[in-house]
Amino acid sequence: MERLIFYVLATVAVAGALGTVSFKNPLSCALSLVVTFVALSGLYFQNDAPFVGVLQLLVYAGAIMVLVIFVIMLLNLPDVQLEQERVSRQGIPLALFLLGPLGVLVISRLISIELGEKPEVNASFGSAASVGELLFEKYLFQFEIISVVLLVAIVGAVVLAKKRL
Amino acid sequence: MTWEDTKSLMPLLGPFLAALAILVVGGRKERGPNPLLPLLALAGFGWTLVGVGCLWPLEGAHDAFAGGLRLDGLGLVVALLVSLGGAACTLLSVDYLKRRGRNLPEFYVLVLFSALGMMVMGMSTNWLSLLLGLETMSLALYVLCGFLRDETRSVESSIKYFLTGSFASGLFLFGMGLLYGGTGSFEFRDLGGAMLDAQSQPLIVVGVGFLLAGFLFKIGAAPLHMWLPDVYEGAPTPITGFMATGVKVAAFAAVIRVLSEIYQHEHVGLRDVLWWIALITMIVGNVAALAQTSVKRMLAYSSIAHAGYLTIALVVMRGAVGENGAIDFSGSLAARAILYYLLAYLVANMGAFGVLSYLEKQGGKGLAYEDLAGLGFKHRFLGLVLSVFALSLAGIPGTAGFVGKFLVFGSAVDAGVGTADSSFVLLAVLGILNSLVGLYYYLRVLIQLYAKPLAEDASTRGAPLVGMGTGLVIVASFIGTLWWGFGADFLNLGFGVEPAMRMMQGALATLR
Structure with missing residues (x-):
């Protein structure tokens, strides 16, 4: 059950992060960042750090996001401008070539971690x-x-x- | 907070308090050029110099704030060099900003804060302090580059530096995260032991790679140097001088610290990577500098080449095996060479940029080679000092630059001779060949100064009198360049090559 919660929260966090970089409308980007923040906060709660989780909600999902959205709305960018600036796809093979080995290395390391029971922490943790x-x-x-x-x-x-x- | 903790704050407090004082004094309603403000900034740097003087020599290192800040010789030397550079930059800026009509108090505040960041970088032995020092320094420099915001090139410089620099900070941070994952600690000193652990090794190798990329970006080593020429060319000239020297001082000090941990275990192969980086950086910097038409841009490319020479010393850094089996780098000739080279580069470079900031006209014009034509006869002193600075940067005997280059190449030969591996000696030879290439573009400055007829519109060039601050910096750099070049301390002022070498040795004695 606990692992299921972890996977759900982690997937939501990654999805939110992907949305942040791939949406065209800056406001959608900002809002998907909120999704990531909330999911991360859930992860903190799950890892016995409720105070950090609350801070994450208050400071990041709350205060900082308000600032970000404020700036976006104040700038009031027209949609057309962003529409024109398409990401060039030529860079993708190069990026894969350069970052692929790195990804393999990190992921293989991560997979090799034994998933055991969560260690006991003392009451004051987090x-x-x-x-x-x-x-x-x-x-x-x-x-x-x-x-x-x-x-x-x-x-x-x-x-x-x-x-x- | 103990007394020792307070002592370690001494070098940092000067710039910090001076910056706050300038913000308060300079923030009044009637905001004219206030002669008090640069004096406050100088007082801040003076505080650091006095503080370093009082703390030197240290009996032993002290890890203050639970390891957040380390008070040792290396940190003090970084604080010394950075505050010299910062004071020079402040003095140059007084005249420069006046002529550019943008003499604002915030300029000095940002110079002070960037110097503070550099000092923190030099004094940190954990990733967190290092990153925060780096960010303080970089954020202030991004803004300083674009300080002349009505000039396109200044703004371009700022934006380019900001975008690429933030990316480099991101790389740095990512590497930091991976290292934390691998070692479970922010301390440099936990790096060496964790590298032997097969489980965490992949994370550490990748993490070190990212960190290295961040460092190489900051010192402008190839292949991460693309941003540098445009940024250096567009930034206000005193800032370019400060960036080229101060950032190098701080970053190389931090790299010395990190490498002295990584080199505890030789199997990582980092030396081979750095070997190629040193070579490519030297070649790229020198060859590109050949093709420049602007002296300022030439100095920007030559700063890449200098980063390459310094990287040679990083490659060949060797220590002796200490009592407890750990390698002790405090006697390392190469590390000492780096510090001496940085000192020599600091004086010559601040001097050269001082002359350039005097010659520069509105819109950043007046810095092409042709603009120097015949200047050696019109402004005899200016011609003389600029020649000495160029010769020092080229590494001609009799100047500080020669001693620095001699030490760097000498340490490479020293590390290579007697071993089966000839790569260190080869690198030294390649470095010497590269500095011969460098001679060509530095001598072009002298040819323009003395072998070309005076340009026609020369009468309008520059202000008739060198401002006091600029004059002071130029004269001081001139004296320093010669003094730290001529070996003997003939007036016994504790000032020549020998005392400086002793100081660098003392700086490294408390490295670990």
Whole structure:
């Protein structure tokens, strides 16, 4: 039963990801990304990390998707423009040639993993407390540097986009 | 957070606080060119220099923030080189931006943040910190490339860098994910042991391949160099200088760290891959640089060639077997050669781009070879320094570039002599042949400067006086290029080839 849930969620996640890159309408792409996010969140719940799952729903499927959809709607791209830019199919054989061996390698490795019972985890696994501890103890420096990255992005966006500085 | 943790933040705090101060001071309503802002930026870099000076020499390395940041010699040298480059870039930008009419406080903020990212890259021993440093650096540089947003070429440069650079970051991230899958850890040092594990080996090999692609992209090594000429040509000239040097410093320091783990087990065959990459990069960079008509674009291609020479040293990096059976790379001649080469490249390149940023006219014009014709007689000093920078980049004895090249090729010969495998010596020979090709296009600059008559419209070229910041950078680079080239420290200032070599040795002593 558990494995069935996993396969269903995983398939939905992959389908959503495929939709994200293959739909023509940017809004459909964004919405299929939501599908992926929700499916991933389900996977987190299944793996005893309910807090991460909730964060995934709130932050990614909620806040970030709203931003993405906002931008798409604000830009208000005409459909015609996207219709013209067809992906050239000449690149596909080359891509398969280059990435095929890699895919075989990774997939063969993945298949060889023994599917056993899910290991027992202690009660605090994936809880808010343990996530917080990781963020503010082990990965404190990285956590702070991310805020610098965001600040750079904000300053950069203003510099490039604002009409009069 | 212990005192040791705080100490490891010292080099980083300067640029960070200076950037915040500029954002606050520069954000007032009346936004004119404010002479205080570049001074604040310089103070930030000065803080780092002082901090490095206070912390040097280190008694031992310290892994701060549970391994998030490593305080050791290599990190300090990276911070030193990057802040020198950043300070030079700031000084050049003052005059440059004024002439381009876009003297905005955000420019200095972004230069400071990109330098911060480079320092983090140099100080990180785990993938997460490395990626975040890389992203801080890259995001700031994407914007800086397009800072002259009214000029098509600047915007083109920014867009090209952003799209290809994000792709490279994606490759990097994917490799990181695979390595995490293979080792269960973000630490570099868990890489070596996990490579012996047959189960995780495929993941690690593929992961290292992706990471390598990301690194090679950032240093502009062939075949991932396509973006580089256009980006370097379109970016504001001081930024081009900073990109060519700072990114190389940070990326090569990180690669030294990663390779010193991967080379623990020789069977991976990474050396063979890097061997070919070094060769192709040198040839592509040099041959393409021959055909250029713009000096700035020539320097962009030559930066590819320099990445190739540096990759030679990565190929031949060898360590001694330590007590516990692990290979210790702290005495590696090749790693030391890389650091010295980066120092030499930094001074010569910042100087050359300094002269170019002075000569450049509106719209990025005025940088063709013909525009230099006869300049050596009109601006005697400018001609002299540009010649010295070109000679240093070419590797003529008496300049810092020669010492760097000598060390790199010497380390390759040293690693190859006495072994049955002649590939290292062959690579050194090919590298020397390549630098002979490079001599041709560097000497073309000298020919234009001294053997061609002055162009007719020369009277209108450039501003009559070199600005103070530009002048300072040019003079300092000139002195550095000669000083780190002439071996003897005859004034005993702790400044010549020997002291610099000792410093690089000290930097590597705490590598692992």
